Structures are given as structure tokens and as C-alpha cells.
Amino acid sequence: MTLFRAGSIALLGFALAVAALRPAFAGGVGFSDEEMNTGGDGPAFFGFVRLVDGPGIADAKVTAELKNKGALVTRTDIMGVYKIPGFGADVNPDDVTISCAKDGYKEASVQRRPHDAGDTKDPIEVECYLQKQ
Amino acid sequence: MPVSFFAKRGVQFWGAIAIGLLIVAVRPEAIHAQTLTGSVSSPAESAMEGVLVSAQKIGSPITITGVSDEHGRFRFPDGQLSPGHYALRIRAVGYDLDGPQAVDVGTASADVAIKLRSTTDLAAQLTNTEWLMSMPGTPQQKRPLIECMSCHTLERIVRSRYSAEAFAPVLARMAQYANNTTQARVQVRVAKRPVRDDLVRKLADYLATVNLSSGPTWPYELQTLPRPKGRATHVVITEYGLPRKTIAPHDVRTDAQGNIWYSNFVENFLGELDPRTGAHREYPIPVLKRGFPTGALDLEPDAEGNLWLAMMFQTGLAKFDMKSKTFQLFPIPRDLDNDAAQQSMVMPRASNVDGKVWTNEVAKQSIMRLDLKTGTYELIDPYQLLPKGTQHGPYGMAADAQNNLYFMDFGGEFIGRIDAKTKESTLFPTPTQNSWPRRGMLDDRGRLWFAEFAANKLGMFDTTSESFKEWTAPTPYTYPYDSFMDKNGDLWSGGMASDRVLRFDPQSGRSVEYLLPRPTNIRRVFVDNSTSPVTFWTGNNHGAEIVRLQPLD
Numbered sequence: 001m002t003l004f005r006a007g008s009i010a011l012l013g014f015a016l017a018v019a020a021l022r023p024a025f026a027g028g029v030g031f032s033d034e035e036m037n038t039g040g041d042g043p044a045f046f047g048f049v050r051l052v053d054g055p056g057i058a059d060a061k062v063t064a065e066l067k068n069k070g071a072l073v074t075r076t077d078i079m080g081v082y083k084i085p086g087f088g089a090d091v092n093p094d095d096v097t098i099s100c101a102k103d104g105y106k107e108a109s110v111q112r113r114p115h116d117a118g119d120t121k122d123p124i125e126v127e128c129y130l131q132k133q
Numbered sequence: 134m135p136v137s138f139f140a141k142r143g144v145q146f147w148g149a150i151a152i153g154l155l156i157v158a159v160r161p162e163a164i165h166a167q168t169l170t171g172s173v174s175s176p177a178e179s180a181m182e183g184v185l186v187s188a189q190k191i192g193s194p195i196t197i198t199g200v201s202d203e204h205g206r207f208r209f210p211d212g213q214l215s216p217g218h219y220a221l222r223i224r225a226v227g228y229d230l231d232g233p234q235a236v237d238v239g240t241a242s243a244d245v246a247i248k249l250r251s252t253t254d255l256a257a258q259l260t261n262t263e264w265l266m267s268m269p270g271t272p273q274q275k276r277p278l279i280e281c282m283s284c285h286t287l288e289r290i291v292r293s294r295y296s297a298e299a300f301a302p303v304l305a306r307m308a309q310y311a312n313n314t315t316q317a318r319v320q321v322r323v324a325k326r327p328v329r330d331d332l333v334r335k336l337a338d339y340l341a342t343v344n345l346s347s348g349p350t351w352p353y354e355l356q357t358l359p360r361p362k363g364r365a366t367h368v369v370i371t372e373y374g375l376p377r378k379t380i381a382p383h384d385v386r387t388d389a390q391g392n393i394w395y396s397n398f399v400e401n402f403l404g405e406l407d408p409r410t411g412a413h414r415e416y417p418i419p420v421l422k423r424g425f426p427t428g429a430l431d432l433e434p435d436a437e438g439n440l441w442l443a444m445m446f447q448t449g450l451a452k453f454d455m456k457s458k459t460f461q462l463f464p465i466p467r468d469l470d471n472d473a474a475q476q477s478m479v480m481p482r483a484s485n486v487d488g489k490v491w492t493n494e495v496a497k498q499s500i501m502r503l504d505l506k507t508g509t510y511e512l513i514d515p516y517q518l519l520p521k522g523t524q525h526g527p528y529g530m531a532a533d534a535q536n537n538l539y540f541m542d543f544g545g546e547f548i549g550r551i552d553a554k555t556k557e558s559t560l561f562p563t564p565t566q567n568s569w570p571r572r573g574m575l576d577d578r579g580r581l582w583f584a585e586f587a588a589n590k591l592g593m594f595d596t597t598s599e600s601f602k603e604w605t606a607p608t609p610y611t612y613p614y615d616s617f618m619d620k621n622g623d624l625w626s627g628g629m630a631s632d633r634v635l636r637f638d639p640q641s642g643r644s645v646e647y648l649l650p651r652p653t654n655i656r657r658v659f660v661d662n663s664t665s666p667v668t669f670w671t672g673n674n675h676g677a678e679i680v681r682l683q684p685l686d
Binding site for chain 1: 515517518519520521557558559560561562599600
């Protein structure tokens with residue numbers, strides 16, 4: 001493992017820990033219905049969008065698509081990191097396709113890190129590689 | 134099949150028209166060259182900038198307001214006031230009008246020296262925003278109060294003397310009120326809402342720390358916002374008082390002839406106002422579900438200029454034909470209807486493309502689409518990917534040229550798109566979590582401008598690049614409800630809290646906030662681009678008036 005990759009993972013771990021302190025779709029303490037955001041979460045995804053053998057790419061579009069059910073589109077931060085909060089518990093993570101895009105680049109490959117199929121707690125890491133056109 | 138109200142109930146319809154059509158003839162305001170000028174001062178300030186001076190002719194529902202400049206001078210535009218006796222009022226936080234209380238405007242210009250004195254009841258002058266600034270507590274503790282503002286001001290809460298124990302049942306009771314409730318007209322939901330006792334108790338505990346339960350004065354200092362200055366004083370505001378206090382104008386817009394149309398949030402009427410004369414007319418919307426809350430929310434034109442209304446708890450949609458001045462109703466079918474069913478939004482703008490009109494089903498957190506040929510609705514769940522039981526709801530809607538739908542996820546943090554052909558949903562999270570995107574508009578460059586209600590931000594989603602920009606409102610606790618991009622590139626907004634209209638230039642980041650003359654619960658905002666400068670319109674949802682704001686630059 002390169003030093004860069006180890007640092008990246010540590011950074012991601014920290015970011016996810018911070019994110020976990022805040023429910024994905026919850027907010028204040030209301031007497032409001034947003035307190036109902038207590039549904040059982042399914043698979044969540046995270047990872048980098050990066051140049052092939054290069055650094056992370058900021059503001060890349062990341063699409064998580066579930067066939068016939070729709071898609072969720074987010075963007076990477078300045079480090080090239082993206083996070084997709086938990087889908088519904090009935091979503092099979094293997095049915096979710098992750099893709100990435102940015103103007104001037106084309107997708108080179110998508111690599112999904114090994115993940116225990118029975119583990120619904122830990123987010124699934126998917127790296128998406130772009131190359132310049 | 135769509136129910137033609139004419140065909141089914143022709144006699145009934147005309148009967149209802151005869152009985153229910155309320156025409157309030159208001160004496161036209163003649164155009165004269167007279168004007169009213171003056172100065173504003175107080176013992177503490179010899180020349181007061183940013184004081185709103187309002188003049189209302191005796192017997193007229195129209196009030197015109199100017200704002201004093203840096204020299205303490207104000208001037209109503211020539212021709213706005215006809216000769217007569219005018220009552221005067223002012224708005225300047227911390228001050229009351231000492232005199233004069235009225236002025237006669239004759240054939241010559243009148244100049245009046247307005248004198249102010251320090252108020253003895255500052256609390257009565259605070260906006261919801263100022264109460265939220267003043268109250269101690271965390272943002273999480275204050276957060277539920279943004280829902281209270283839908284029905285009443287926060288002053289009502291802070292002036293109460295309830296202990297936490299006494300507050301809890303009050304909150305539980307109010308949770309059963311329909312969202313289209315005002316103090317003038319309380320409406321109870323037919324379907325009971327589940328209420329969590331722990332959340333009620335938590336809120337009651339907090340509210341008992343900010344009201345008068347512990348003593349005759351508030352245990353914190355009252356904070357106020359500064360008076361308008363500079364460009365924010367270059368404005369004329371006209372209030373058109375409506376004939377009943379129960380009228381709650383929610384969405385306001387102009388038609389091609391310059392007339393004003395509005396939805397009434399708590400009564401089954403569509404309202405029309407001629408801003409040139411003040412003449413007011415109402416068109417009764419048939420009541421489909423007796424015993425259920427009445428009133429409509431979203432008011433949108435289709436490509437032919439006909440108006441559509443989302444009928445809230447009356448359910449379904451209503452189309453108002455602008456030529457025949459009649460309604461055609463599209464009730465939702467029984468299998469989709471229930472006691473909680475509610476259509477708050479409608480989007481008919483591109484229905485000429487495919488014969489489909491978008492709406493929402495609040496109780497099912499879903500989108501619905503009406504087929505105009507068959508009158509049937511289809512239900513679309515845009516949140517299939519997300520965990521069940523989470524709080525999301527399609528709210529503000531816009532349609533592109535292909536009638537693809539863009540919706541705002543009120544209660545959540547997404548801008549959503551429904552493909553008109555495949556019905557597939559794509560969700561785009563806003564950069565700010567829990568932003569509660571509320572309402573907005575799609576401009577001709579494919580940019581969706583919207584208000585992030587809970588985040589106190591304005592947002593823009595570029596539908597081409599699928600990217601966001603966000604700007605924080607200059608005043609905390611503004612809670613913008615809606616936004617509108619005008620022809621000059623200025624973004625307009627307003628909300629239920631600050632009594633201010635925000636004009637924001639996204640290019641430069643500069644903003645102007647125009648203070649309104651009265652507590653104004655702003656919902657939908659609309660800009661008439663046919664005038665120069667543009668004209669801003671909104672309704673005072675709790676104040677039974679239509680508000681016109683004319684910037685002088």
C-alpha cells in the first residue's frame with residue numbers, strides 16, 4: 001500500500017466518521033416530521049474519482065444507478081472524494097452501478113473493493129478512474 | 134374522464150357563481166399630479182434614514198409606502214396619491230409615530246414633518262427573524278419553530294405564559310391543524326397525524342424557557358435588525374387590502390393584461406385584483422370534499438395562459454379557463470384518495486407537449502401525473518432508492534421544454550428530476566445537507582433557482598451541467614420560501630420570518646433587503662418583467678393583502 005493510499009483511506013475514514021454523527025436525511029430536533037428519518041438504511045457507497053495512476057479529481061459527477069428504480073447523482077469534493085448515503089434496505093448493493101464523468105475526461109475503469117455481502121453497516125468502496133480525452 | 138363542472142352541474146355552478154361571486158368594488162384611485170413629501174425625525178435622531186412612511190386614504194384598501202433617505206426625507210412618486218384625507222403610519226423598529234397621524238393631500242404638494250418617539254413595546258415590533266435572533270438556545274432547539282411560522286408569528290409563542298407541562302397539550306393539538314391554517318381560519322386535519330410525545334415534550338421544555346412563564350419580562354435581550362439604508366430605501370410599496378381577514382393569498386402572479394391572480398390558501402376561491410383600480414373579484418372553486426380543509430396552494434399557468442390550482446386537502450387539480458372564467462376539475466381517483474391526501478403543487482407549463490400535468494401527493498411523498506385526455510392519474514415514487522420512513526416530499530415544481538419534471542425535496546435535500554418518457558427519477562443532493570429545497574423557477578437557460586428553506590440559502594441547479602451553486606441569505610433566520618430570477622439577473626426571494634424582500638445579484642454577491650410596511654408572511658414570489666424597473670409581487674398570507682414592490686432602480 002502506498003503512503004498516498006494509506007493517507008487517503010485515513011482521510012476517508014475520518015470524513016465518514018464525521019458524517020456518521022449526522023443522520024443522512026435528518027436535521028433538527030423538531031416536533032417536525034424530519035424526526036421520522038429513522039428508516040433502516042441499506043448500502044452506502046464512497047470512494048475516489050481519480051485520474052488513472054494520478055490524484056483525485058474534484059467536482060467530478062458520480063452517478064449511482066439502480067436499474068428501473070432511478071439514480072442518485074453527486075459530485076466529488078476537492079480531494080476527489082464522493083459519498084453516497086444509504087439506500088433503502090431492500091436495495092441489493094450488487095444491483096447498484098457506480099459511474100463517473102467530467103468534461104474533458106472519459107471513464108477508464110470502475111473498481112469495487114471486496115465487501116462482505118452480509119455487511120450492511122460499512123459503506124462500500126468503489127473507485128472510479130478517469131483519463132483525459 | 135375529467136369531470137366537466139359545466140356539464141355535470143351546470144345549474145348548480147351558475148347558482149354558486151351567483152351566490153358566491155364576491156365583487157368588491159373599490160373606488161378607483163384617480164391619477165393626479167399631487168405628491169406627498171416630508172421629513173422624519175425623533176428626539177434621538179434629527180434625520181432618520183430607513184423609516185417606512187405609509188399613507189392610506191380614508192375608505193380605500195390601498196396603502197402606499199415610501200422610505201426616508203439618508204437625509205431623513207421621503208417623497209411619494211408623483212401621481213400615486215389622489216386628493217383626500219390620508220392616515221399615516223410608520224415602521225421603524227424601536228419607534229412609534231408621535232405625529233401627525235394623518236395628512237390632507239390637496240391639489241398642491243403636501244410636506245409633512247413626521248415625528249417619532251421611542252416605543253414602549255419593542256416586543257410588538259419584532260419580526261420572527263428578530264425573535265429567533267433574540268432567543269437563547271441552540272439552532273437545533275430553534276429549528277422546530279420554523280414550522281410554527283406557517284400559521285402564526287412567533288410573538289404568539291413568546292408572549293404566552295405556558296409552563297412546559299401546559300405547553301405540551303397545546304403543541305399536540307396544533308399538530309392536528311392542517312398546514313393551510315391561519316389565525317383567522319383554523320382548519321383541522323381529518324386524518325389524525327401521529328405525534329411523538331418525546332418530541333412534543335422536548336419542544337415544550339424549550340418554549341417554556343423563551344416565553345413569559347417565568348416572569349413578566351423575557352429573560353433575554355431583544356435583538357433588532359438595522360433599519361433599511363442606501364439602496365434599500367429606493368422603493369415604493371403598495372399594499373392592496375383584501376375584503377376579508379380570512380383571505381390568505383398564497384401564490385400571486387400577473388396575467389398578460391397586468392391583472393393580479395392569487396390562490397387563497399384557506400378558502401375555496403381564486404382571487405383577481407386590478408392593481409390600477411383596486412377592484413377585487415373572487416371565483417368560487419367547487420368544494421369536492423365537504424368536511425375537509427378548504428383552500429388551494431400552487432397557482433401556475435399553462436402554455437395557453439389558463440391557470441391551474443393544486444387543491445390541497447380538497448384533492449385534485451382545478452383548471453381555470455381565462456376566457457370563460459370557469460373551472461374544470463380533475464379529482465383524484467378513489468384508489469389514490471384518502472383522508473390524508475393532499476395536492477399542494479401543480480406543474481402544467483409544458484402540458485401542451487405531451488398532454489400531461491404534474492402534481493404531488495403529499496401524504497404518499499410521491500409525484501402524480503395527470504393525463505389530460507383520460508383524466509387518470511399515475512403515481513410515481515421518486516424516492517425508491519432511499520430508506521423507507523425517511524422524511525422527503527416533492528414540493529416546488531418546474532418543467533422543461535420536454536415536460537421533464539424538476540422538483541424540490543422539501544423536508545430533505547434533493548433536487549429531483551423525473552424523465553417524462555421513462556418516468557425514472559434522478560436525485561441530486563444539494564451541497565448543504567438538510568437544506569429543505571422549497572420552491573423556485575426554471576429560467577430559459579435551464580437553471581433552476583430555488584430557496585433552501587432550512588439552510589437559509591438560495592440555490593441554483595444547472596440542469597445542463599447538473600451542478601449546484603449556493604448563496605447564504607444575508608440575514609440569519611430569513612428562511613427563504615421561494616426565489617425568482619428576473620430579466621436583469623437579479624434573484625428575488627422572501628419568506629415567513631423577516632418581513633423583508635431580498636434582491637440578490639449572484640454575479641457580484643451584492644444584495645438589497647427591502648423592509649415591508651407590515652408583518653408579512655411571504656410564500657410564493659413573482660416578478661413582472663414587463664415593467665422597467667421590474668415589479669415584485671407577493672401575498673401577505675396571514676395579512677389578507679397583496680403586496681407590490683416597485684424598486685426605483
